[in-house]
Amino acid sequence: xxxxxxxxxxxxxxxxxxxxxxxxxxxxxxxxxxxxxxxxxxxxxxxxxxxxxxxxxxxxxxxxxxxxxxxxxxxxxxxxxxxxxxxxxxxxxxxxxxxxxxxxx
Amino acid sequence: xxxxxxxxxxxxxxxxxxxxxxxxxxxxxxxxxxxxxxxxxxxxxxxxxxxxxxxxxxxxxxxxxxxxxxxxxxxxxxxxxxxxxxxxxxxxxxxxxxxxxxxxxxxxxxxxxxxxxxx
Numbered sequence: 001x002x003x004x005x006x007x008x009x010x011x012x013x014x015x016x017x018x019x020x021x022x023x024x025x026x027x028x029x030x031x032x033x034x035x036x037x038x039x040x041x042x043x044x045x046x047x048x049x050x051x052x053x054x055x056x057x058x059x060x061x062x063x064x065x066x067x068x069x070x071x072x073x074x075x076x077x078x079x080x081x082x083x084x085x086x087x088x089x090x091x092x093x094x095x096x097x098x099x100x101x102x103x104x105x
Numbered sequence: 106x107x108x109x110x111x112x113x114x115x116x117x118x119x120x121x122x123x124x125x126x127x128x129x130x131x132x133x134x135x136x137x138x139x140x141x142x143x144x145x146x147x148x149x150x151x152x153x154x155x156x157x158x159x160x161x162x163x164x165x166x167x168x169x170x171x172x173x174x175x176x177x178x179x180x181x182x183x184x185x186x187x188x189x190x191x192x193x194x195x196x197x198x199x200x201x202x203x204x205x206x207x208x209x210x211x212x213x214x215x216x217x218x219x220x221x222x223x224x
Contacts, residue, residue, distance in 0.1 A: 043152065049208065094154035096151055098151050
């Protein structure tokens with residue numbers, strides 16, 4: 001079965017760029033979506049179809065997908081970006097990555 | 106603005122059936138433009154997709170849960186529902202309902218409801 005691999009945690013200095021990866025076999029051939037989840041809240045879609053931002057999501061959030069790795073990039077990281085981030089694909093079923101905790105230092 | 110709201114018992118006994126309903130407002134399930142999904146998250150863990158339903162009643166379930174899951178829709182009430190049978194403590198989780206756009210992403214979520222399986 002298909003598996004998605006995310007780092008457990010990523011740290012970034014305030015104002016710097018954070019990159020969160022999502023690994024999977026030939027993931028570049030799939031549509032990858034990303035969600036942000038803050039404690040006690042429902043997930044929020046931040047990137048869909050690899051690199052598209054829903055309305056209301058800051059331009060600081062961007063995505064890319066190629067080969068075996070999809071990446072969520074958060075530029076000029078803010079304290080409010082601290083959250084868990086999940087990648088998601090469809091492969092005969094909807095699959096989520098294990099999630100990455102982003103810490104803004 | 107589409108809104109989803111989960112409702113149902115917060116406590117279910119082992120071996121019984123978990124039942125939840127999601128009420129959709131600000132949009133019609135019958136529009137046919139979306140699928141309607143259930144997703145769960147055990148405390149402190151990641152997200153697990155349970156399955157979806159289309160307004161016509163067609164469904165698709167996570168193979169790992171398929172034998173225990175039933176999702177149904179009531180278009181007259183703009184609601185869809187989840188039944189999970191033979192629950193155990195491993196089914197304790199926050200259950201979310203969500204709207205699924207194309208291709209297969211979740212753009213609107215309910216706030217989630219915690220269901221605890223315990224005697």
